[in-house]
Amino acid sequence: MKFNYLIVGAGLAGLTFANLLAQNENNTILIIEKRQHIGGNAYDSYNANHILIHNYGPHIFHTNNQQVWKYLSQFTEWQDYQHRVLSFVDGQFIPMPITLETINQLYNTNLSQFEMADFIESQKEKVELIKSSEDVALSNAGRDIYEKFFMNYTTKQWGVSPSELDPSVISRIPFRFNRDTRYFTDRYQGIPKAGYTKMCEQMIDRPNIKVMLNTDYKEVTDAIDYDKMIYTGPVDYFYDNQFGKLKYRSVRFEMEDHDCESFQDAAVVNYPNDYDFTRITEYKKITGQQHLKTTVMKEFPCDGEEPFYPFPTKEWQECYLKYKAKADVEENVVFAGRLAEYRYYNMDVVVARAMEMVESISSLSI
Template sequence: MRYCVVGAGLSGAVIARSLGEAGHKVLVVDERSHLGGNCHSARDPETGVMTHIYGPHIFHTSNERVWSYVTRFAEMRPYNHRVVAVAKSGVYSLPLNLMTINQFFKRCMGPAEARAFIASKVRKIEEPRNFEEQALALMGEELYEAFFKGYTSKQWGMSPTDLPASVLKRLPARFDYNDSYFAHHYQAIPSGGYTAMAENILRAPNVEVRLNCRFEELSENFAHVFYSGPLDRFFGFRLGRLGYRTLDFERMIDKGDFQGAAVINYCDADVPFTRITEHKYFAPWEKDNFDMTLCYREYSRAAGAQDIPYYPIRLANEQKLLRSYIELAQATEKVSFVGRLGTYRYLDMDVTIEEALAASDRLLELIARGEAPPSFFVEP
């Protein structure tokens, strides 16, 4: 019997290739018409611009194994992601850095002075109970109100006081002029797009790929299933639906340049969208080749039954429901749940690949010993 991988995103592609290269027959199915999952990219037929169909995806990592892996399957072109923010009628750079701080407060401070200045602004909160208190303890009221309060409310559809403090994971300020959004050693985008990279990963011995195919339609008996679709969907939502945020995209075509940057965040609460992305800037090596430009306004909202899930909410109610689904999964034989949707976690692409490679290592060891793979290689 062969193995089945459900989902042709990065998790599924890596696991399928590992199995195929080890001599095992694999069927990969995906109900969409393309490979790559939500990092799918394609040439826009009207403008010719390489487009991140489900929103921007920037590859960044410091993991040497992951970097070595992706460079096997794609030409990775250097790309340093920078984000511009519009807040309270001003234009600033993100993450918060020394330029942002000096511009916002109309000062000319060096690093030490800026540190002391921000320290004088923060609230003394020993144990922040929510996102807002965490932000006030890190940066003070003015920066929080300008850059985070409205944007966070739009992105998550709730008050920052209802979000856990952990959502704000690290100090969101730099006391130098470094405006690079990511700090990882490798930052790049595949020159041919992510879908081409996924296609190359899946171009492996013993691997059959079947698109426009729902797993529920299959009648074949498999040795084991690796499921990277939504965890609750596998069980027919019998316990209820896990909460997600989704995105709506408003397409805009213009001549020349529209905004002069890949991403501009709109932080004010009275602006209904969260950001505008201009996609030719995600491929700076070719951005001057086009007469037209393609942009999208992004609107965040709660995901409905027919929507594409983007961000797991993971608040108290979802955590309780998640534990119940985990118990169901652990009682289900011959199925392992992997990836962002299968484990109900937000994952960057490098972490997705790192976890899929680690799962593949363990999987092949278990198969060699005649043992069954676990329900989860990584606990949700």
């Protein structure tokens, strides 16, 4: 069969391309995915206790982009959800990000928002030249806040000290000089009521979209006739690691079932200074599911084979630019998404970029 578009990867980028291109009924589309499921890292499923979990870590949808929100709302109803995170610091569970509540609880004070601003200013260290993420943190927050909340967490996350990481990793440390302890303040926030996987299935529920799972595209492309490829996989893999294999940080997940209705006081609890894991997620507190048992997931950052986060150093960005130079001149291949562009994107940005790129390769008006 002849396809107008071959899409490599069934994450949100690939699925958005597929859905929008398929709105022209004359387009035929084939999606090839190496995993056994669609949805990429947003994939969710029910475990043995019938508790809905996010298999690749918590995914909270939040955006200020009304167009993206309206677009995805075609495929799901939303459950209202305001994400809150606690951080275990100095034996206390303290709200994150850093707000007036955080500072007052941490230091056992009763500062006003104006006094908090003066306090933060007094903590800052003067750094002549910002060369690393450590420099950013010290100049924005001072040493005590940096060491309590960021230094060890970042080291666990990336496997190297913040002093070795590009300033962009901690581009700034945001402070809220109020009592708003929500993790995100975006206008639109929520969780798909039936789950991300169901939303993704709705996106490609069209007769002119075909899906091939458990397949490495390189093993079958010679036998497929297509006009244009949308590639959302690792850009270095596309070019057979010609300039070397790009470095990614991966994550190992450990699930635990507990015979109790509630395990912790927030959906996510960070552990910046204790244990080898970075955080624990309790999924019922995200999905709103009612169940006598609960499931939690611990995250252990590692150097595994599964690529999650592009490595944020100048060395690896320069390596990526060699691949980008080749990708930019490809005539029949569009590179899209976090792996193809070697950049971490939130879900809403992935969808927004795909929407923009579709307009540039087709006559479809979104």
